[in-house]
Amino acid sequence: MSAQPMTVSYNYREQLCVDSAPGPGTIVIFGASGDLTKRKLLPAIYALFERKLLPEKFAVIGVARTEMTNEAFQEEVREAMAANGDTVTDEFLAKFSYVAGQYTESATFEQLETELKRVSEEHGTEGNALFYLAMPPTMFEPIVKGLAEQGLLEEDDAWSRVIIEKPFGHDLESAVALDKSLKRYIKESQTYRIDHYLGKETVQNILMLRFANAIFEPLWNHTYIEKVEITVAEELGVEKRAGYYDKAGALRDMFQNHMVQMLSLIAMEPPAIFEADAYRDEIAKLISSIRPLEGQDLGKISVRGQYVEAVDSERPAVGYRKEEGVAPNSQTETYVALKLFVDNWRWRGVPFYMRTGKRLPKKSSEIAITFKPIPHSIFKPIRPKDFNQNVLLLRMQPHEGMGLSLEVKSPGSKLCVNTLEMDFSYSDFMQGEDIPDAYERLILDALLGDQTLFVRNDTVEASWRLFMPLLRAWEADLDNVPLCFYPAYSEGPKETNEILEGGSLQWRKI
Numbered sequence: 001m002s003a004q005p006m007t008v009s010y011n012y013r014e015q016l017c018v019d020s021a022p023g024p025g026t027i028v029i030f031g032a033s034g035d036l037t038k039r040k041l042l043p044a045i046y047a048l049f050e051r052k053l054l055p056e057k058f059a060v061i062g063v064a065r066t067e068m069t070n071e072a073f074q075e076e077v078r079e080a081m082a083a084n085g086d087t088v089t090d091e092f093l094a095k096f097s098y099v100a101g102q103y104t105e106s107a108t109f110e111q112l113e114t115e116l117k118r119v120s121e122e123h124g125t126e127g128n129a130l131f132y133l134a135m136p137p138t139m140f141e142p143i144v145k146g147l148a149e150q151g152l153l154e155e156d157d158a159w160s161r162v163i164i165e166k167p168f169g170h171d172l173e174s175a176v177a178l179d180k181s182l183k184r185y186i187k188e189s190q191t192y193r194i195d196h197y198l199g200k201e202t203v204q205n206i207l208m209l210r211f212a213n214a215i216f217e218p219l220w221n222h223t224y225i226e227k228v229e230i231t232v233a234e235e236l237g238v239e240k241r242a243g244y245y246d247k248a249g250a251l252r253d254m255f256q257n258h259m260v261q262m263l264s265l266i267a268m269e270p271p272a273i274f275e276a277d278a279y280r281d282e283i284a285k286l287i288s289s290i291r292p293l294e295g296q297d298l299g300k301i302s303v304r305g306q307y308v309e310a311v312d313s314e315r316p317a318v319g320y321r322k323e324e325g326v327a328p329n330s331q332t333e334t335y336v337a338l339k340l341f342v343d344n345w346r347w348r349g350v351p352f353y354m355r356t357g358k359r360l361p362k363k364s365s366e367i368a369i370t371f372k373p374i375p376h377s378i379f380k381p382i383r384p385k386d387f388n389q390n391v392l393l394l395r396m397q398p399h400e401g402m403g404l405s406l407e408v409k410s411p412g413s414k415l416c417v418n419t420l421e422m423d424f425s426y427s428d429f430m431q432g433e434d435i436p437d438a439y440e441r442l443i444l445d446a447l448l449g450d451q452t453l454f455v456r457n458d459t460v461e462a463s464w465r466l467f468m469p470l471l472r473a474w475e476a477d478l479d480n481v482p483l484c485f486y487p488a489y490s491e492g493p494k495e496t497n498e499i500l501e502g503g504s505l506q507w508r509k510i
Contacts, residue, residue, distance in 0.1 A: 021053070021055065022053075022054070022055050022444065022447035022448045023055055023126070023128065024055050024056075024057035024058065024123075024124055024125045024126045024128055025055065025057075025058060025125055025126075025128035025129065025130055025159075025447055026058065026059045026060070026061060026116060026119055026120070026123075026125045026128065026129045026130070027045065027058070027059070027060045027061070027129075027130050027132060027443070027447075028060075028061045028063060028112070028116070028129055028130065028131045028132065029041060029060065029061070029062050029063065029132045029134055030063045030064075030103065030131065030132065030133050030134060030135055030139075030143055031063075031064060031133070031134035031135045032062025032063055032064045032073070032098065032134075033062070033064040033065075033066050033076070034064070034134055034135075036134045036165070037062070037080075037134050038076075038080040038083070039080075039084075040196075040437070040439045041132065041134060041439060041443070042077055042080050042081060042084075043080075043081065043084045043086065043437065043439075044437055044439035044440045044443050045060060045443065046081055046086055046088060046092065047436065047437065047440050048440055048443065048444055049092055051436075053440075053444055054447075055447075057123055057124035057125055057126070058095060058123065058125060059095050059096075059097070059119040059122075059123040059125050060095055060096045060097075061096075061097050061098070061099060061112070061115055061116070061119065062096065062097070062098045062099070063098075063099045063100075063101070063103075063108070063112060064098075064100065065100065065101065065102060065103070066100060067100045068098060068100060069098070070096070070097045070098050072098075073096060073097070073098035074093040074094075074096050077093060077096050078093060095123065097115060097118075097119060099111045099112050099115050103135070103139055103142055103143050103146070104142045104146070105146075106146065106149065106150070108146065109146040109147060109149070109150040109152065110150065112150070112152070113150050113151070113152060116129060116152070126158055127157060127158030128158045128159050128160075129152065129158070129159075129160050129161075130161050130162075130163065130443075130446055130447055131143075131147060131152075131160070131161070131162045131163070132163045132443075133162065133163060133164045133165065134165060135165070136244075137164075137165075137167055137168070137169070137178065140164055140178065140182065141178070141181045141182065144162060144182055144185045144186055145184075145185055147160075147162070147185070148185035148186065153185060153186055153190065155190070159449065160190060161190050161191075161192055161446055161449070162186055162190055162191055162192065163192040163193075163194050163442075163443075163446055163454075164182075164191070164192070164193055164194065165194055166193070166194070166195060166257050167248065167252060167253075167256075167257070168193055168257070168455070168460045169460070169464065170247075170248070170252065171464060171468065171471065172461065172464040172465055172468050175460055175461055175464050176461060179457045179460070179461070188456070188457060189451075191457070192446050192451060192454045193454055193455040193456075193457075193460065194442055194454060194455075195257050195258060195261055195454075195455050196438040196439060196442065197257075197258040197261060197262065197396070197438070198261055198438070198442070198453040198454075198455075199437075199438030199439060199440070199441040199442040199453060200396050200400065200438045201400050201426055201435060201436070202394050202395060202396045202400045202401065202402065202426070203261075203262065203265060203396060204441075204453070205394075205402070206265045206266060206367075206394060207265065207274070209394075209402070210270075211270050216392075217270075219371070220346070221346045221347070222346065222347055222348045222349055222350045223372075224371055224372055225350055225369060225370070225371055225372065226350070226370050226371060226372045226373075226389065227350060227351050227352075227353060227370050228263075228266060228267075228350065228351075228352045228353070228367065228368070228369050228370070229353045229354075229355075229366075229367070229368040229370070229507065229508055230259060230262055230263060230266075230352065230353070230354045230355075230366075230367050230368075231354075231355055231356070231364060231365065231366050231367075231368075231507075231508065231510065232254055232258065232259060232355075232356040232364075232365045232396075233355075233356070233357060233360040233361070233362065233363065233364045233365070233510045234356075234357065234358045234359070234360060234363055235359070235360060235361070235362050235363045235489075236358065236359070236363075237307070237317065237318075237320070237323055237334075237358055237359050237488070238320070238323050238325075238326065238334075238358065242323055242324060242325030242326050243325050245332070246325065246326050246327060246330055246332050247332075248332075249332045249333045249334070249336075250304075250333050250334055250335060250336045250356055250357060250358070251304075251333065251336050251467060251470065251471060251474075252471075254336070254356040255336060255338070255354070255356065255467060256463050256464060256467055257455070257463070259354055259356060260287060260290075260463045260466070261283070261455070262367060263286075263290075263340070263352055263354065264283045264286045264287060265283075266352075266367060266369070267286050267342050267346070267347055267352070268282045268283055268285070268286045269282050269285070269286070269346070270282070274452070275452060276450060276451040276452040279452050280451070280452070280456045280459065283456075283459055284456065284458050284459050284462060286342065287459060287462040287463055287466065288462050289342050289343055289344045290340055290341070290342055290343070290466055291340065291341040291342070291343045292466070292469070293466065293467070293469040293470050294469045297480065298469070298470060298473050298480060298481045299480035299481055300339075300498075300499065301338060301339040301340075301499055302336070302337065302338050302339075302470060302481060302499065303335070303336070303337040303338075303484060303492075303493055303495050303496045303498070303499060304333035304335065304336055304474060304481065304482075304483055304484065305333060305334065305335035305336075305337075305357065305483070305484045305485060305486050305492055305493035305495075305496075306319075306320050306321075306330075306331075306332065306333060306334050306335065306483055306484075306485055306486075307319060307320050307334050307335070307357075307358060307359040307485070307486055307487070307488045308320070308321075308485045308486070308487060308488065309322070309487065309488065310359075310487055310488035310489050311487045311490075312487075312489060315488075315489050317359060317488035317489065318488075319488070320332070320334050320358075320359075331474075331477070331483055333474070333483065334357060334358045334359065335355070335356070335357030335358070335360075335484075335486065335492050335493060335496075336354075336355065336356055336357070337353070337354065337355040337492065337493075337496045337499060338353075338354045338355075338470075338499070339351050339352070339353055339354075339499045339500075340352045340354065353499070353500065353507070355492065355496065355507065357486075357492050359488040359489060360489070360490070360491065360492060360510055361489055361490070361491065361510050362398075362510060363397055363398050364395075364397060364398065364510050365395070365396035365397040366393060366394060366395045366396065366397075366508075367393070367394040367396075368391055368392070368393050368394075368508055369391065369392040369393075369394075370389050370390075370391050371389055371390040371391070371392075372389070373385065373387065373389050374387055379415060379417070382415070382417060386417070387407050387417065388405065388407060388419045390404070390405055390406060390407070391403075391404070391405045392404050393405075399425055399426075399427060400425070400426040400427075400435060401423065401424045401425035401426050401427075401428075402423075402424050403421055403422060403423045403424065404421075404422045405419050405420065405421050405422075406419070406420045406422065407419060407420075408420045441453070442454070491507070491509070491510055
C-alpha cells in the first residue's frame with residue numbers, strides 16, 4: 001500500500017487573533033558584534049519593525065568590546081541586513097547606537113547608563129530596557145552584576161528584563177550555581193531564558209492542535225497512542241563550534257533543552273489558562289513525571305554515537321575526530337537516541353523515542369505520533385496488520401507544517417486499501433509571506449513581559465536532574481553504554497534500532 005499525497009485546501013476565514021503591542025523600550029544587545037546578533041537578532045528586530053510590531057518609541061543599543069562610533073555600528077547593521085537580503089531605511093538605523101567596553105569593567109556600565117538616558121530622552125523609551133545577553137554563559141554573571149551595581153535592573157518607574165541564551169549550565173551543579181548567582185542581582189520575573197525552538201510556529205501550534213480541536217484531545221493518551229518519535233537531525237557537522245561542542249556533546253546541546261521541551265508540549269496536561277505561570281507549572285510537572293534514568297539498564301534505552309568519515313565519495317565528509325578543534329581521541333557524542341517513559345495516568349506504557357545527531361542524511365526536525373493499530377478488520381481477507389497505522393506528523397524543519405496519514409479505499413470496483421497523506425505547510429498558508437522567525441516571537445514576548453515561552457529555573461534543574469545519570473555513565477565510560485560509530489550522512493549507529501523493542505521496530509526514515 002503506497003501513500004498517496006492529497007491536495008489540502010485552506011479556509012482563509014477572518015482570523016481570530018489575540019494581539020498586543022509593547023510599550024516604549026530600549027533593546028540592549030551585549031555581544032553586538034557577534035554572529036548571533038548579525039544572523040538572528042538584527043533580522044528579527046527589523047522584521048518586527050517592518051510588521052509594525054515594535055513600539056514607535058524604541059531604540060537599540062549595541063554593546064561590545066570593539067571600539068567604534070554610532071555611525072560605524074549603524075553601517076555594520078546595514079551590512080548585516082543586506083547579507084540577509086534586507087534594505088534598511090535611515091529611519092530604522094537612526095534607532096541604533098553603540099557603547100564600547102569590557103564586560104567586567106564598571107566604566108562600561110556607566111557609559112551604558114548615560115546612553116540609556118540619552119536614548120530615553122531622544123526616542124521616548126521611558127527608561128524601559130530589555131538586555132539581551134548574546135554571550136557565552138561565563139559572561140552572564142559579570143554582566144548582570146555590572147547592570148545591578150549600576151542600578152540598571154531596578155524597576156521603580158520602568159521595567160528591566162534580561163534574556164539569556166542556552167546553555168543554562170553544564171550540568172545540574174553548575175545550573176544550580178548559575179541560577180543562585182544570578183538571583184543575587186535579578187528576580188526570576190525579570191529573567192528570560194530563551195530556547196528558540198519554543199518560538200517556532202509548529203512547536204507553538206502543538207498546544208492549539210491539542211486544546212482547540214475536539215477530535216484530538218480525547219485520543220491523546222495511552223489508550224489510542226502507541227508511540228511518539230521525536231527527531232532533530234542535522235546535516236552539518238560541528239562547523240565552527242568545535243570549541244564549545246567537544247565539551248558539550250549532543251545530550252547537553254539538544255536533549256537537555258530543545259528536545260525535552262518538545263516532549264513536554266506533546267505530553268503535558270492542559271493548563272487552566274494559557275499564561276506564563278499556569279503553562280510553565282504544567283511543563284515542570286511533566287518533566288518531573290518522566291521515569292528517572294537512575295536504576296534503568298542504560299544500554300537498553302540509550303545509544304550514543306559519533307560520526308566517522310563518509311563512505312559515499314560523492315558526498316565526502318571527514319570524521320568528527322578530524323574536525324578542526326576536536327581532540328583526536330574525543331569521546332564526545334554527536335548522536336544520541338533515548339527511550340523515555342512518562343509515568344502518569346495519561347501516558348502509562350507509551351514509549352517516547354527521541355534522537356538527535358549531526359552529519360545525518362538531511363536537516364529534519366519532526367514529531368511523529370503513531371496511533372495504535374485497529375483491533376479487528378471487517379474487510380476480509382484484509383487483516384488488521386495489513387493496514388498502516390495512522391500517524392500525525394508535526395514538522396519543525398526544514399518546512400514547518402503537519403501531516404496526517406489515513407487509510408482509504410482506492411477508487412474502483414475492487415476493494416483496494418491505500419494510505420492517504422494529508423499535508424499542511426505553513427509556507428502555503430502564508431500565501432507567499434515569510435514565516436516569522438522564532439526570535440521575532442520571543443523578542444516581542446520579552447518586550448511585552450510575557451514569560452510563557454521562556455524556560456523557568458525549576459524546569460532547567462528538573463531536566464538536568466533527569467539526564468545526569470546518563471552523563472555520569474558516559475563519563476565513567478561504562479561498558480553498557482559504549483560509544484558507537486556511524487558514517488557521515490547515514491541514518492546513525494546501527495545499534496539505535498536495539499532500543500526500539502529490542503530491534504523489532506524501525507525508526508522513521510530521516
